[in-house]
Amino acid sequence: MRTCNILSIAGSDPSGGAGVQADLKTFSALGGYGMAVVTALTAQSTVGVTGVHEVPPEFVGHQLDTLLTDARVDAVKIGMLANTGVIRAVVKALDAYEPPHVVLDPVMVAKSGDRLLSADAIEAVRTELVPRADLVTPNLPEAAELLGENERRDLSSMREQAERLLDLGAKRVLLKGGHLSGQSSTDLLVAPDGITETFSAERIATRNTHGTGCTLSSAIAALRPQRRSFSEAVRDAKDYLTEALRRADELDAGRGKGPVHHFHRWWGEGTGA
Numbered sequence: 001m002r003t004c005n006i007l008s009i010a011g012s013d014p015s016g017g018a019g020v021q022a023d024l025k026t027f028s029a030l031g032g033y034g035m036a037v038v039t040a041l042t043a044q045s046t047v048g049v050t051g052v053h054e055v056p057p058e059f060v061g062h063q064l065d066t067l068l069t070d071a072r073v074d075a076v077k078i079g080m081l082a083n084t085g086v087i088r089a090v091v092k093a094l095d096a097y098e099p100p101h102v103v104l105d106p107v108m109v110a111k112s113g114d115r116l117l118s119a120d121a122i123e124a125v126r127t128e129l130v131p132r133a134d135l136v137t138p139n140l141p142e143a144a145e146l147l148g149e150n151e152r153r154d155l156s157s158m159r160e161q162a163e164r165l166l167d168l169g170a171k172r173v174l175l176k177g178g179h180l181s182g183q184s185s186t187d188l189l190v191a192p193d194g195i196t197e198t199f200s201a202e203r204i205a206t207r208n209t210h211g212t213g214c215t216l217s218s219a220i221a222a223l224r225p226q227r228r229s230f231s232e233a234v235r236d237a238k239d240y241l242t243e244a245l246r247r248a249d250e251l252d253a254g255r256g257k258g259p260v261h262h263f264h265r266w267w268g269e270g271t272g273a
Contacts, residue, residue, distance in 0.1 A: 003031075003032070003033045004031070004032045004033065004074040004075070004222070004225040004226060005032070005033050005035060005071060005072055005073050005074050006027045006032040006033065006034055006035070006073075006074060006075050006076075006077065006218075006221050006222050006225075007035045007036070007037065007067070007073045007075070007076045007077070007099070008020050008023035008024065008027070008034065008035070008036045008037070008076075008077050008079065008218060008221075009036075009037045009039060009060075009064070009076065009077070009078045009079065009081075009090055010023060010036070010037075010038070010039060010077070010078070010079030010080050010081075010107075010214070011038065011039050011040035011041070011042055011052075011079065011080035011082065011107075012038050012040065012041050012042060013042060013044050013211070014042070014043070014044055014045070015044055015045050015046055015210070015253065015254060015259070016253065016259060017046065017210035017211040017253065017258065017259030017260070018044075018210055018211030018213075018214045018259075019042070019044075019079060019080060019211070019214060020036045020038055020079075022211040022214045022215050022218065022259070022262065023036065023077055023079065023214060023215075023218040024036060025262035025263065026214075026215050026218040026219050026222060026240075026262055027218060027221075027222045029240070029262050029263055029265060029266070030219055030222040030223055030226075030240065031222070031226065032074075032075075032221075032222040032225075032226075035067060035071065035073070037060060037063040037064055037067065038055060038060075038063070039054070039055050039060055039079075039080060039081050039082055039086050039090075040052055040053065040054045040055055040080055040081075040082045040086075041053040041055070045254055045256065046210055046253060046254030046255060046256035046257055046258050046259070047254065047255060047256035048256070052082065054082045054083055054086065055082075055086070056085075057083075057085030057086050057088065057089040058089070060086050060089045060090065061089040061092060061093060064089070064090070064093035064097075065093065068093060068096075068097040068099070073097075073099045073100075074100060074101065074225040075099070075100060075101035075102075075103065075221040075222065075224050075225050076094075076099045076101065076102045076103065076221065077103045077105065077217050077218045077220075077221035078090065078102065078103065078104045078105065078129070078133070079105050079107045079214055079217070080107040080117070081107075081117065081121070081125070081129075082117065082118065082121070083117075083118050083120075083121050084118070084120060084121045084124045087121055087124040087125060087128060087129055088124065088128065090129070091128050091129060091132060094132050095132070100134075100225075101134055101135075101221065101224045101225060102132060102133050102134045102135075103133065103134065103135045103137065103217050103218075103220050103221040103224070104129060104130065104133035104135070104136045104137065104170075104217075105137045105138075105213055105214065105216075105217035105218075106125055106129075106130075106136065106137075106138050106142050106146060107142075107213065107214070108122070108141075108142050108145060122145060122146065125146065126146050126168055127168075130146070130165070130168045130169055130170050131168065131169025131170065132169075133170050133171065134171045134172065134230070135170070135171065135172045135173070135174060135220065135230055136165060136170040136172070136173050136174070137173075137174045137176065137213070137216065137217045137220070138165070138173070138175060138176065139175075139176045139178060139179060139213060140152055140158070140175070140176070140177065140178075140179045140180070141179065143161050143162070143165060143175055144161070146165065146168070147161060147164055147165065149161065149164075151179070153180065154180070155177065155180075155186060155188070155198075158175050158177060158188055159175075159188055159190065159196060161175065162175040162188050162190040162196075163190055165190075166190060166191075166192055171191070171192065172189065172190065172191045172192075172230055173188075173189070173190045174187055174188070174189050174190075174220075174234060175187065175188045175190070176213070176216070178212070182203065183202070183203055184200045184201060184202060184203055185200065185201050185202075185203045186198060186199065186200040187199045187200075187234070187238065189230070189231060189234055197231055197234075199234055199235060199238050201238055201239070201241075201242040202242065204242065204245040204246050204248075206245055206246075206248050206249055207257055207258070208245075208248035208249060208251065208257060208258035208259060208260065209245065209248075209257055209260070210256075210257045210258055210259050210260070211259050211260060212241065212245070212260060215241055215244060215260055215262065216237055216238065216241050219236075219237035219240050219241060220233045220234055220237045222237075223236050223237055241260065243261075243264050243265075244260035244261045244262055244264050245260050245261075246264075247260075247261035247264040247269075248260045248261050250267075250269070
């Protein structure tokens with residue numbers, strides 16, 4: 001069996017809990033060989049984001065061209081893209097190289113509440129990037145912002161909103177329900193053929209949730225080439241994330257919202273403390 005090469009196109013998080021760093025950890029934990037194109041540098045910790053230095057779009061494109069003319073890529077995860085120029089550089093590369101299994105996590109706001117995508121770039125995500133994704137993985141605030149609607153508060157209205165996201169051109173939408181209340185966290189996977197699947201997991205009581213969106217989308221990207229369908233990849237990715245959340249309190253990575261435990265399968269119980 002050949003190794004799966006998984007590419008992250010995202011921003012850098014020095015605290016290691018989100019962004020490119022979280023993606024590479026997740027790829028490795030799930031049997032993928034991780035590669036990365038950096039779109040932005042952030043000054044970031046578990047407490048918040050204090051600065052963003054955007055990589056020039058031309059250099060993002062240069063990174064992509066240099067890598068994709070050489071390496072086979074089996075899946076792509078797209079995270080923080082910062083601005084319209086970077087989005088269009090990524091779109092150009094997707095059209096030119098046609099990598100399989102593109103997973104788009106439309107990162108707009110960090111867990112701390114800090115904005116990571118300029119307001120004028122949302123339209124480019126909506127009209128240029130979403131139609132090129134095999135799977136889009138917004139949370140409820142991101143879905144509302146993409147559609148210009150109010151945030152949904154229950155599963156039935158979540159499904160309606162997911163279907164409207166399909167109308168933007170996405171092949172599939174995984175609308176994440178982590179912002180809902182209740183004892184479980186439920187996500188909806190919706191496809192244009194009308195099939196809707198529900199994925200529920202126990203809600204873990206921890207403040208250490210930094211990078212959960214990055215981790216789930218990168219887990220799906222890592223697993224899709226190793227599974228028969230996106231449905232199987234989503235199921236196993238959610239199981240992986242749930243256990244990473246369960247073990248998150250073993251880590252001690254900062255004073256704020258800490259990271260999930262990406263290597264919970266490899267480190268013994270309590271070894272991160």
